[in-house]
Amino acid sequence: MAGSDDLKRGVELALNGDWEGAHAIAQQSESDPDFCWLHACLHKIEGDPNNSRYWYVKAGRRFEDFSETGDELRALLASLA
Numbered sequence: 001m002a003g004s005d006d007l008k009r010g011v012e013l014a015l016n017g018d019w020e021g022a023h024a025i026a027q028q029s030e031s032d033p034d035f036c037w038l039h040a041c042l043h044k045i046e047g048d049p050n051n052s053r054y055w056y057v058k059a060g061r062r063f064e065d066f067s068e069t070g071d072e073l074r075a076l077l078a079s080l081a
Helices: 004-015 019-026 033-046 049-059 069-079
Strands: none
Touching: 004 019, 004 033, 004 069, 019 033, 033 049, 033 069
16 A cells, blocks of 8 residues: 655655656555656656646646646645655
């Protein structure tokens, strides 16, 4: 079962440029809004806005809320503290 520590690790991986590692963690829980938020950010980074928007809906968030994914990932990490 995916937990908060896994999610924090996924965000850290994303911030350090490990898209694949972060994506593997994001896929651990497709029903948890925070995991979906990470998933959305990753597809935004990848340049896949349609897939990203899908995950933003599942996360209860909006694609347009952050223009910089680094800022968004840091906001996600801060929300987990």
